Amino acid sequence: MTDLIMALGTTTLILMIYTILYRENPAFRLGEHLLVGATVGNAVVLAIFQIRDLAFTKVQQGISTGSLGKIAYVIPIILGIALYMQFSKTYKYISRLSIAFMLAVGISLSARGLISVNVIGQIKGAIVPLTNIQNIVYTVGVISVLLYFVYEERVSKAVGPIPKLGRYLLMITMGAYFANSIMGRLSMVIGTLDTLLVAPNFYLIPVALLILIADAWIRSKKTT
């Protein structure tokens, strides 16, 4: 019984969201707000558990065992509370300390990996033996696109039409991005259709269609 209610509830919500294809309406708004509300509610509960598990419990253990390392978890708790000072005009500056701390930690954590992965790793990866057509195309692509982004006039003149080739390759890449984007959106529809096109969920589709037809009829009557 629970499964049936869940399945019909899911289907109803999917159909409510899809009604936007017909026109802006309260059913769509309700579905949208339910999704946002459920997502935020879930995130808030998880955040509370995270603070409990990653900080409070450790501080409590630190106090009971005398471990300074665990008591030090009180610092992120204070920094976290300080973030809420943003809402006070007088004490807003305190929140900047927390933001600065978060930025510093974030940058320092990612700096090493980013340089290693996105700079050194990518340069190493771009140096390939020109033994097959794929590697030749790859190398020509890398060089021509890089030259497209060289804005020094003398260099641009010296390399001739190569930057233009880079531009065309970039356009092809944009096309691939867009095609992938379409594929992704279709995958989402397929995922929802998989829920819609099974019994008993399927029976809600004609119900939804009847409601839409009735609405269209009532609206046409009103306008005439």
Add this chain to the structure above:
Amino acid sequence: MNITETLSRNYKQVIYLALFASLAIPMINPIGLPVPIDQTTSNVYNKVESLQPGDVVVLGSNIGASIYAEVYPQYIAVMEHVLRKDGVKLILVEHGTEAPIFAERALQELNAYERKTYGQDFVNLGYIAGDEAAISGICRDLHALLQVDYNGYSLSTLPMMNDINGAQDFTIVIDFTASADSQFWLNQAYASYGTDIAFGLTAVKVPDAYAYYTAGQIFGIIESLKGAAGYELLIDRPGIAAKGMDAQSIAHLLYIALIVLGNLAFYMGGKKN
């Protein structure tokens, strides 16, 4: 009304209907078009297939409602494959707030709790806040970061976690996401510990990931529903992804036809509209 005027009219509702039909009909009556399996997907399959008892697989996830349709089929297919491998340890890590719901759903769907022993063969660490800092913490010292798993069990009471401390103990990490989390695993696990990484991604993210794939920084990519379908066929467990590929192919043909028609209308209308 001539053909130019006909083509230039706004056919929004007709296009929606045609798209719905092109997706729904092949899903109700599958045509059985062949599903090509990408090399990037095969690489992930081969890597999982080559795992030995004692190896540790980490499945990272940021699956939420918005990417569920694309990425969940990949996630469940890979998880099934890992569960089939005797003695291979599975760790689930979620870095999105909705991801634990889908992780537990996948475990239930695959009967993981009946097939394997929780804490001995697999563990769900649950959602860990902090993005890159959290992933860095997992890689450096998992036990210092976390004390309990998703179900509230202390990590020290889970036998398989006694020998797993961080990224140096992970054999492979496969991250399922549509956001920058995949980069976090590269920055922290691959760059610092040399852990083998693969991604399961939404279609939009795939072109970005190819830069890492061609540079040899990741060993594989499962690309959207297409990759999931390929993986399902490789493990001989056809599911929603394989079922949806017919629909996807037909819808792509419809898109091509619409693009051609749109351009015809543009040129025949003298580029006025």
